[in-house]
Amino acid sequence: MGCRDVHAATVLAFLSGTASVAGLLAAVLLPNWRQMRLYTFNKNERNVTVYTGLWIKCARFDGSRDCVIYDPQWYTAVDQLDLRVLQFALPLSMFTAASALFLCLIGMCNTAFVSTVPNMKLAKCLVNSAGCHLVAGLLFLLACAICLTPSIWVIFYNNYLNRKYEPVFSFDISVFIAIASAGGLFFTSVLLFLWYCACKSLPSPFWQPLYSHAPSMHSYASQPYSARSRLSAIEIDIPVVTHAS
DSSP, X not given: OOTTSOOHHHHHHHHHHHHHHHHHHHHHXXXXXXXXXXXXXXXXXXXXXXXXXXXXXXXXXXXXXXXXXXXXXXXXXXXXXHHHHHHHHHHHHXXXXXXXXXXXXXXXXXXXXXXXXXXXXXXXXXXXXXXXXXXXXXXXXXXXXXXXXXXXXXXXXXXXXXXXXOTTEEEOHHHHHHHHHHHHHHHHHHHHHHHHHHHTTSSSGGGSSBOOSOTHHHHTOOOXXXXXXXXXXXXXXXXXXXXXX
């Protein structure tokens, strides 16, 4: 495994994380979290479907793509607890995943462009690529938990609404997009953890999360003065042989 170079696992993790963040953005913006079907028994009228999103609400007749009723201020008057929680959870998950992507990018750039031996003066301040990927994996895992939990709750809350009122509610495509994006975030974190576990066994200290010291500090360390003084205090008696004339 090419741990000292930009590896395919880290590139695949970055692409997977980017796709997952894009999926979360689509789930946030689409008005397709819940549908409510309103049936009519009048043959001259058409059934109405109310599409509920996190921010807007749209009501359409069957067979029409235009909104008969469009409410752009729906986000201020959301009366469904699961959607209200998602209004806070999904943006937080996106922010966490975007921070992880930034760290992952820093780690790849550090691997590709930074020299093998860091500067002695900056050795204790630098975070290496392994540390960046490790923290990014933890952030991806956290973003997955923040996104997945309320998205699954929508399914159970939808059943609760059908029991409480009438069986006219159904969850829509945004639920599947959010759950798939959470799966992508989990897959990204697993890739980064596998990369780190495979590379941390190298003898180099650069695969630790933080630089604790520069490698040249131990190679050229001088002996303490007390050791030198003890060595200099050793006296060797050389016998002198004299010949009598």
